[in-house]
Amino acid sequence: MLDIEDLTSWLPREVVELYQKEGIRELYPPQAEAVERGLLEGKNLLISVPTAAGKTMLAELAMLKAALNGGRSLYIVPLRALASEKQAAFSRFSDLGIKVGLSSGDMERRDEYLGRNHIIVATSEKADSLIRNGAQWIRDLSVLVVDEIHLLDSTNRGPTLEMTITKLLRINPNMQVLGLSATVANAREVASWLSSDLVESRWRPVELKEGVICNGELHFPGETVSIPSRRDDLVDLVEDTMNQGGQILIFESSRRNAEATAAKLARVVSKRTEKTRQGLDLGQNEGQRKKQGRVQESLLSEKVLATGESETGKKLAECVKSGVAFHHAGLLSEQRAIVERGFRSGEIRAIASTPTLAAGLNLPARRVLIKSYKRYEGARGMVAIPVMEYRQMAGRAGRPGLDPRGESFLMAKNDAETRDLLDHYVHGEPEEIFSKLAMEPALRTHLLSTMATGFAKDAEELKRFVDSTFYAHQQDAWHLDATIETVLDFLIESQMIEPDLRPTPLGALVSRLYIDPLTARIVVDNLRSKETTKITDLTLLHLITMTPDMDTLYVQASDGWVEEFIDQHYGEFCNEDNYDWMMREAKTAALLLEWIGEAEEEKIADRFRVGPGDIRRVAETAEWLMHSAGRLSEHLELGATFRIYQLEKRIHFGAGPDLLSLLDLKGVGRVRARKLHRAGYRSLDDLKGADVAEIAEVVGPRIAEKLMAQLRSGAG
DNA sequence: TAGCCAAAATTATAGACAGCATGTC
DNA sequence: CTATAATTTTGGCTA
Known part of the structure; x- marks a missing residue:
């Protein structure tokens, strides 16, 4: 054990006092190990420990040390919401004279101004974008912290993280690197890539009991316990949790299931509110609790309703009245924030959620129920989630300092499944993580930016750069090399790089716009081929929905009107060979058309069967892509520039011409x-x-x- | 032939990053 | 293309 006092060997007394004021007396064992391994002496470390084992504080110590010596730190996170959470947390160092900046897509201060901060929090994409746009301060970093570095494994966003780290290492050879990771099988491999020591531990500040629930019985390793009353495992477990004054998070695999479960619980729970509320662990006396409970409860549901009159909003408000909620990406961010706050304050006692809550914010509960450990994965049907994701969810159980311990359950239907789940998840080891850099879409974007930003001037330098990635460190490069060939050919043919690999002005623009080169190609080709006079709003909307940067809406069986819509507006659409894609694109474009036609959000949500959060997300993406299309049109003088910018503005406001x-x-x-x-x-x-x-x-x-x-x- | 129930067919399926320049009701 | 659960439709049966 390392006493917090001992940190005075490395840090000024005022830093130590700040932590003492927060009630911290000694370091957790993994934290002590990190310090002993040279955390405060500039050593690179990969810290692979469970959730809530104090990773953030280690990053803070290293960043504070650097800041007090005039150094600058960059803290990379996977989510915008996490970025603001961290920024808010680090702002408590302002008394020490430490300035904290935040940079993410929706929250931007001037790039160069950002450099005046000691600590800068950014998403990995934003960090990448800052490099692409030539922010100077990013070439002078003392400390780089990469939160959730195991996301290197993610198909979507892992390659960006990997390239950003690779680039930052290249421009800051003396920078200290701190990787914060969930437990993975091959942490050592990641550590070795970063030339860092590995601190690996299973230690948790709150004990976590993991088990499987099946027909009224809780199966723990080597122990089986019955829960009171046997009707419905879900309801029984929730009631049992509430009777103990605890809160519960329930993970579902679809939005619909999350909403259905919340509604069911709301019905059951509302019958017995008074009794349950008394059990709530809010640290108030009973009278206060009852009074506040009622007042805030109605306030909370009113707040939800105030965020919009959508069907989703009404359903949510109805649930919240009973102290229950659901949570998924179809909600507005305001609605999500209300649910999260309500849960933290104790007014909401159960949340049925899709995996949004597993990866996102720090929102612990006494119990976690994983109702569905399978997830639909397009062509592969229902697939069992990886052990790592199970850990991510289970690890939400147990609030440090508030719960005696956390409990997490998987739900099984029979004994055989119970055994399988105990075996595979409770006793199982997390998987290895693998670089996804060799995927073609990832390389398209990142090879262009590597050339455009001057990290490589020719094929030889490119080869050397690629050799320093995690992919090359981990896997045989032949597959990567083959894909690189294909992608370079595409970039040359699209006139984004010269045959000698130097970037063209077009390539530089595409890199800075942060769009997929294929997106740019599609936009340019279609604007060139379409006769200017035949271009309508719908043409331009369809154009951006065709690009790989747009997530198109899912077409359901009840969306028969989409085919009619396509027939009616046939001449306005861009060419699309694949009819399935065409339907999705047309549906998405139709949503945008209604949005800029000032349709009410509720109507849109109803007609397209999406949540209010989806509408905003589609509009946000469309605005970004429309802007990019405008820049491309401007640069290449394609003739539609003015109309595109007008449309961008209309998408921003959702307004008519x-x-x-x-x-x-x-x-x-x-x-x-x-x-x-x-x-x-x-x-x-x-x-x-x-x-x-x-x-x-x-x-x-x-x-x-x-x-x-x-x-x-x-x-x- | 209405009414009921069970079997069969049908339906739907997680999440969320980026540009740019500042403020919807 | 691979699954599953919820929902809807169909069909068989009874009174």
């Missing part, structure tokens, strides 16, 4: 712009000539005043 000029005003979005338009104010000039009182009739006095001020200063 006649509102474009009104939207330039601050404080005016799709709703107020439409109100003004209906009242006869169709342009800024109309407004300038008007009386404040008249405008106040339409949008209220406060806004009207604000608008007039803008108009006076804007047009003189």
Whole structure:
């Protein structure tokens, strides 16, 4: 055991005191090991320990040490939400004079300004983008922290993480690297790639009991316990948890199941609210608890309703009234935040969730129930999840300092399945992780950026660069080499790099826009081939839905109208050979068309059978791609530039073409712009000539005043 | 022939990063 | 192309 006092050998007393004030007296064993291995002496470390075993604090110590010596640290996370969480946490060091910056796609300060911070938190894509756009400060890092580094294994986003790390290592040869990882079978391999020592441990601050629940019995390794009353395993376990004053997270494999389970629990639980609420572990006396419980409960469901009148929102509000919720990506981020806050405060006692909550925020519960350990994977049907993901979910059980221990259960139907699950998950070892860099889409993007950013000038340098990746470190390179050939040919043919591999201006632009080169190719080819006069809004919307950067909507059997839609607008669509894709693209484009036609979100959600969160996500992606298409059109003078930028703006606001000029005003979005338009104010000039009182009739006095001020200063 | 129940057929299926330049109701 | 669970439709049977 290492006392926190002992850290004064490396760090100033004020740092140590800060942690003491937070109640920390000694380091956890894995933390002590990291310090002994040279964490505070600049050593590279890969720390592979369970959730909540104090990884973040280790990163903090290393970053603080660097900051107090005038150094700069970059902390890479996989999710935007995690980035803001970390930034908020690190901001408590401001008393020590330490500045923290945040950089992610939706939260941006000027790149160079960012460099004035001691600690910068960024998503891996944003870090990559900062390198591509030539931020200077990123060439002077003392410490690099990579959170959840096991995501190197992810098909989607692993390659970006891998390339970003590789590039950062290249430009900062003396930087200390800290990899934070879940437990994986081949942590040593990752450690060796990073030239780092490995700190590996199974230690947890709260004991975790893992088991399987089946027909009223809890099977732990070597022990079986019955739970009271035998009707329905799910309901029994939830009630038992609540009777103990605990909270429970339930993992489901689909949104529908998550919603159905939450609704079911809400029905059962509401019958016995009073009794359960008394058990809640909120650290208040009983009277306070009852009162607050009621008041906040209704506040919470009202808050949900205030986020929108969608079907999803109503369902959620109904559940929340009973202290239950569901959680998935179809929710608005505001709705998710309410659910998360409600759970943390204890007002929500059970959440039925898709895997959103497994990887995301720190939201522990006393118990975890993994109702479904299988997941639908397109062509492969239902597939059992990897042990690593099971651990990720199970590890959510047990709140340090609040629960005596955590318990996590897989749900089984019979004895045979129970044995299998105990064997495979509870006793099983996590899998190895493998670099996914050799996938063609990943290489398309990253080879271009490697050339465009000057990490390699010719084939030989490229080879050397690729040799320093985790892929080359781990696997035989022949497959990689073959794919590289294919991809380079594509990039040359698309005129993004010269035959000698030097980037063209087009290639440089594509790299900075952070789009897949194939996206750029599709946009350029289609804009070139389509006669300008025949291009409609729908043409442009369809164009961006065709690109690999757009996640198209799923077409269901009940979406028969899509075929009609395609027939009706046949001439407006771009060429698409694959009819299945065409349906998905057309459906997605149709959603966007309704969005810019000012349809209410509720109607869109209903017609397309998506959640409100999906609408925003599609619109957000479309806006980014439309912007990129505009830049491409501008660069190559393809003739549609102005119309594309107008469309980008309409996608941003979800507004019709006649509102474009009104939207330039601050404080005016799709709703107020439409109100003004209906009242006869169709342009800024109309407004300038008007009386404040008249405008106040339409949008209220406060806004009207604000608008007039803008108009006076804007047009003189 | 309405009404009920069980068997068969049908249906649907997780998540979320990036550009740019600042503020919807 | 590989699965599963929830939902809907169909079909068999009874009264």
